[in-house]
Amino acid sequence: MAGRGSSVSANDGPPRPGPRPLPLYLTTAATTWLSSYASSAAWKQGSLDWKPGSKEAASSLRDQLAALEAARAAAEADPGAGASPGTSFEQAMDEEVRRRFGRFLDGIEVYRSHPYRRPADHPPVCWKEGATLLLDYGAVPEAASGPGGGLPVLVVPSLVNRGYVLDLTPQRSLMRGLAAAGFRPFLVEWGFPGEAERRFTLTDYVAGRLEGALEAVLTITGRRPPVLGYCMGGLLALALVQRRPRDTAGLALLATPWDFAADAPPVAAALPLAEPWLTAMIEAAGWLPTDLIQTLFFSLDPMLVIRKFLRFSELDPGGPEAAEFVALEDWLNDGVPLAAPVAREALFDWYGRNTPAEGEWRVAGRAITPERIDAPALVMIPARDRIVPPASARDLARRLPNAIQADVALGHIGMVVGSSAPKRAWSTLIDWLNDIPETASA
Template identity: 50%
Template sequence: MARIAADLAAGGHRPEAFAAAVWQALGRADAGFLAGVAAYRGHPWRRELADPPAVWAEGGSRLLDYGGAGPVVVFVPSLVNRAQILDLLPEATMLRFLAGQGVRPLLLDWGEPGPLERGFGLTDYVAGRLERALAAVPGPVVLVGYCMGGLLALAAAQRRPDRVRALALLATPWDFWAADAAQAQAVGALLPALEPMLAALGALPVDAIQAIFAGLDPFSIAAKYRGFARVDPASGRARRFVALEDWLNDGVALAAPVARECLAGWYGGNAPARGEWRIAGEAVVPARLRLPSFLAVPARDRIVPPAAALALAGVLPGALVHHAAAGHIGMVAGSTAEAALWRPLLEWVLGLPP
């Protein structure tokens, strides 16, 4: 501080004036952030899309059928966010788009973890819920996993090659240390501090999950709300922003055993890339898969760094790598999602051998 003050004085600037200018700039930024939050909270948009019928259900989980005629494609989302991101708005719904283009998409909605699911580990979700959902539909199917759901889909494809004829992985991490090993290990190191909460609740609450992800890019939240303060509230852009924020803020708690596996095993230990991640005692090894595969890697992904997802290209035999010109969420629900992902994925599915 003394050096800054000396430099200011040498340039003919009073340190008091500099400090005042800094506080004014911070005040303007803070006002923009608060204006954006107020605009979001006061926006009239509410979700009106109704869920399609379920063809299978177990506990809080459902397999939703979006109709359409053609190859059956089962989508597996993350466990920590609601499945609605793939069916967000009438103008932003990957699943309804595909249903109108010669594909029959089905969506596995994991649901909230109830008393039973709070004791689930990843084996229960993969070798239990996911495999039973696959058994409930005509197969073999094209299996598509998004983000964390991609890891679950990959494990299921290895275990049940009779039920899966092709595999698509969208923004799916594999090497958690590829981009920033220290940051990933820091996330894993949070587990001991979270243990009292996990033991008491049997789950990692939504607020805790959001805090962890916010820590990966702490300045982005304020920046996006400042930007929203300048958006016309009657525009389609505003409606999409509100829909996405509602989805982000309406997350799903993570069963305590799953939270431990993900934080300690995936982030802390990089278990998938090291060949140490197991489902029902069997190591998940992508090199064992012998089926067509599609990897979508967003170019601007802050949640799953491209390097973490691209690691699968080197271990999944014959994978077609698609570099999507979008971010983690924009790839599936953004204004350019149709060109960035929907159509390339559709072309790949329709081009698969019968």
């Protein structure tokens, strides 16, 4: 195993099973490129002329293909003229389809066998309940003020992905960045749901596990922490701060949705129609399986997986950029299932019925109402977010009485792990944390 800071280590394990769900990705790539054969027939026959927007382009393409075919036929008919007959359009298309599919498969294979493994230098666990851990990043070498010093920050990630996206590599770690800036960050790691967690609701996670983690931070540091939530974790952090205003010093929300109807993707609109069979699947499994969660994310941009593995196939496998790709892809494929009650709340109440924006989302019987939170708040909104539409997050910024809105020219994941994240996103967060009033004694 490589030491901390290394990007590549010996590959002493089996090939990775991902990317997940692999059959879906392979089918998408094959369908995408094999459809070229049917499309080319439509161009030649003029079948696209019925669509006004494509009529002119289709006509021009048909004329170009006819001219090329005529030139090739002439060269074949008169070899003495010295012109090469060239390759037919069908042959060229077939070669290109094979080339692209080959590159895509090469990219997947290089990823599956890449030697990178996540360094095993995790910070100490300072509290544990069930599958949930609390990691103390005040103990890592980057902590400028040492254990016990610096404002504590309780960091809450999403339930559907592992929290270590906030500590992806030593070089791409928001948690270590906060520690280096003099804070004492604590990261909630939800873990893989066990028998107890499989029956959890969002109330169990907020009023149970999160409040337990908050109590641990208060006991360890003697200071009220601001609470930082990322993505779905921002909603949990919001509920925690509303429930425990005297024990929290502020609220920072990164890429956190609120109005689930604002610029909602098509997959969200389809959820009410799919609710009966999704419910049956969730109930049969006892949770929402990871591969189904990945499929829902995949539907937001089905071509993304093709583009990224084509690009990855061109990288130097031994270079730092390839290792960073593998580190992020490993995290994406290391998701955890959602407990059945949580899955129903998130899919059918949040996305299907927009209960947060409608004032109907409740934790322990109490409506979660941003307007009632007086704590200083920072709402960071990535402009290129395809997972949480910026309009959804802006609604939350408008509702919080003491919120500062910060628009970030990055994507949903790029704002925490991107190469420009420290300058474009982390610095804003650090400045805001430094401005929190020193009235934080527990």
